[in-house]
Amino acid sequence: MKPEALPPGSVIGMLGGGQLGRMMALAAARLGLRVHVYCPDPASPAFEVAAAHTVAAYDDAAALAAFAEAVDVVTYEFENVPAATAAVLAAHRPLFPDAHALATAQDRVAEKTFLRAAGVAVADFHAIDGVGDVDAAIATCGLPAILKTRRFGYDGKGQAKVATRDNLVAAVAALGGRDLVLERLVPFALELSAIVVRGAAGDVAVYDVGENRHENHILKETVVPARVAPETRAAADALGRRIAERLGYVGVLGVEMFLVRDEAGERLVVNELAPRVHNSGHWTEDGAVTSQFENHVRAVAGWPIGSTARTGDTVMENLIGDEAADWLAIVSDPDARLHLYGKTEARPGRKMGHVNRVRR
Amino acid sequence: MKPEALPPGSVIGMLGGGQLGRMMALAAARLGLRVHVYCPDPASPAFEVAAAHTVAAYDDAAALAAFAEAVDVVTYEFENVPAATAAVLAAHRPLFPDAHALATAQDRVAEKTFLRAAGVAVADFHAIDGVGDVDAAIATCGLPAILKTRRFGYDGKGQAKVATRDNLVAAVAALGGRDLVLERLVPFALELSAIVVRGAAGDVAVYDVGENRHENHILKETVVPARVAPETRAAADALGRRIAERLGYVGVLGVEMFLVRDEAGERLVVNELAPRVHNSGHWTEDGAVTSQFENHVRAVAGWPIGSTARTGDTVMENLIGDEAADWLAIVSDPDARLHLYGKTEARPGRKMGHVNRVRR
Structure with a gap:
């Protein structure tokens, strides 16, 4: 059975008020849909073109609940939506993409594990939660390789290229010692x-x-x-x-x-x-x-x-x-x-x- | 000399908050320009996608002055902007299209007079400000013809097709007796x-x-x-x-x-x-x-x-x-x-x- 389509005039709740949210709000307006943007930054670019907005922190449970009540469906413009935030919202309203997709994409190990199970080629990878994982990771990925945080990386932040075992040990410490992943270097064209x-x-x-x-x-x-x-x-x-x-x-x-x-x-x-x-x-x-x-x-x-x-x-x-x-x-x-x-x-x-x- | 272009972030003042204003506001946002909509109707479609809006009457001089001060240039989405409104705004900020263009387009006689002087073909027309003008108008336009109000007509409102002199006399009275224009019927394809x-x-x-x-x-x-x-x-x-x-x-x-x-x-x-x-x-x-x-x-x-x-x-x-x-x-x-x-x-x-x- 097809899901019911929200009629024009319905309100899409948008987490995040940057340029992606702004361009989605502009697209929604053209279709007669309203957008309510939720973002902690009072100078969010999306606010100006949205029918409504809320300035509040992503862990403000009361503000999140009021936001959810004011909208018909919730979506987001960034992948680092905290799981707790997603859970609060999903308890009130449909959340798309859903919490499972969000959790998969937020964690490089979960993501690559999912992709491999789906028959999609990924670089060899090995989770690192301490120096004890370093040798197994090198055995899987070779050297040089790339060490990344499992979560919250973007635009090259939270990663380091490592050429030797000593490099890797130092980088593991520099990136926090745990919740990391080593990835084989892909010689891409x-x-x-x-x-x-x-x-x-x-x-x-x-x-x-x-x-x-x-x-x-x-x-x-x-x-x-x-x-x-x-x-x-x-x-x-x-x-x-x-x-x-x-x-x-x-x-x-x-x-x-x-x-x-x-x-x-x-x-x-x-x-x-x-x-x-x-x-x-x-x-x-x-x-x-x-x-x-x-x-x-x-x-x-x-x-x-x-x-x-x-x-x-x-x-x-x-x-x-x-x-x-x-x-x-x-x-x-x-x-x-x-x-x-x-x-x-x-x-x-x-x-x-x-x-x-x-x-x- | 080319006029100076307003930089992104500048504010376009828009008189009228209907769908035309809404679509202009969406287009402006894409270019990084902000729109401030002025409209007496609190439920104006353009408000939702504009950076700012003012709900006030078009003859509210104080509101108009404050609006003009808040914007860099003024435009409008409808041709029936009162001349006094345009004058108040133009005293503060550039108005485009300007008061001359607005005045020309607001009055069917001024418009046709301008067009004819520009060498553009228009239907024969004759101004009517009372029953005394009826015979001269028929001599110019023939019968049947179309009687229209000079100003404020839209979507077929403020006009009547007349087949006889008696029809015309009655229609002149029905449309207010003055500020009318008779136009020759154009047999258009x-x-x-x-x-x-x-x-x-x-x-x-x-x-x-x-x-x-x-x-x-x-x-x-x-x-x-x-x-x-x-x-x-x-x-x-x-x-x-x-x-x-x-x-x-x-x-x-x-x-x-x-x-x-x-x-x-x-x-x-x-x-x-x-x-x-x-x-x-x-x-x-x-x-x-x-x-x-x-x-x-x-x-x-x-x-x-x-x-x-x-x-x-x-x-x-x-x-x-x-x-x-x-x-x-x-x-x-x-x-x-x-x-x-x-x-x-x-x-x-x-x-x-x-x-x-x-x-x-």
Whole structure:
């Protein structure tokens, strides 16, 4: 049986008030859905375009309960939603993606264990909860390898490349001694991502796979379609579907992958799941029939997902720090589509906006 | 010299909080511009997606002055802005489109006089300020003809078709006895509209001309491109440019036209100007590189206008009254792009949303 679709005028509760929440709120408004944003930061970019907002901490149980009562469904724009917060909300209202998807994506070991069980290739990995795990981890992953915190890493934070056993022992201590994971270094040719969307009724679609280029561990550019073999595009599509289906996922899911090229050809190794709309999917606002933001909103509202068909070859460029100061040159280019997030302070490394360039 | 472009974060003051204001606010947010909506109706659809709003009457001088102080530029979503309101605001801040454009478009006699002077064909017309003008008006326009109020008409309101002198005398009395205009009946084959945008620096572009179908005097459907001769499309483009340039116009301008087909071929007769974004331009949200809403925002902010290139053949259908109840069927159609305005009450004749269907 299909789940009931929330009628227009319904309220989507959104945890997190950054640019992802803002773009989801804009997409929801277009569909006649209202958004209530919950975020501790009183200067959240999403507040200005949302029908309602709550400024409160993520562990404020009373504020969370009042928020849940005021909305029809809850979703989020970031994967580090505390499990306790998710549990409080899920007790009142449907939460999409659900607590299981969230917990899986929050923990690198749980994530890789799930992916491997789903038949998806991941880098060899070994959990580390103390120096006693170091030798077994090296035996599994080889050296050099990458040591990461199991939880709460982003934009290259919470990780270290290690070349020797001594390096690893030191890095384990530096990263807190426990709740870590060692991962085999993947000699990748490209970083790719698949943006998957699955509706509450089980309808699923994958946008054309994109090719990502990072600078200083921050996404700088996504090129769609990725410059890979057609078989690789099909493989990315297939694994995206499989992951979303195995998770019983509802919403947009970002699947970050490495492309390995060797004598056997191209193969994909999944690096990480993001249980939310994803920066590498921003091209869909101008280069696809339905944006990832609209499709996430549709999915969590129980609506059928929209066409993910690509309408042109698209390059998405992030505007980081003071790069957004070039806004006038960008809007003077007839091929450029500017998106700014309404942030007032252009700190180094801060994502201020992005530009899509579409060739139709 | 080019006017200075308002930087991101600047505030656009918007008079009127209906769906047009709402869609402009959504477009502005995408560009990092903030919108402050001024509207007497506390349930205005635009409030929910605007950074700030004021609920006050259009003749509340204190509220208008405070509003003007809070914004960087003022625009509006409806042409019936009282002249006194425009004057108060323009004394504080730039007003686009300006008071001259507004005054011209508000009065059918001023509008047709301007158009004729600009070399644009209009129907024969004659001002009527009492029964004493009836015979001269009939001599100019013939019978049957259409009697209209000079000001404040919309969706077929404030007008009457008259077949005889007696009809006309009665209709003059029924419409208030003065500030009326008689217009020659134009035997049109189609109703067309050109959506023109002109930037503060004088850059101007016209979207591909659309063909409009009305039901009960309310726009029901716009088909783009209009099914007319290529020369007619070029003529619509040229007259749109000419009108915007002669008015020194800044912003989006809707030009409603009749297409007359006779033995000499096709010719255009301009019926009315709308000094604002226009319902027949809603197709641009999904069928053009830059929507009319974004281009209006760009123009009033002093930014260069964006490409008006069409990306596909588009049919825009208005959802009127309870037609919006079909939302689930519409979003289940992969070719349909739904836009709802967040209105809670579906009164008969009320515009609740629209659907764009694009063939690429």
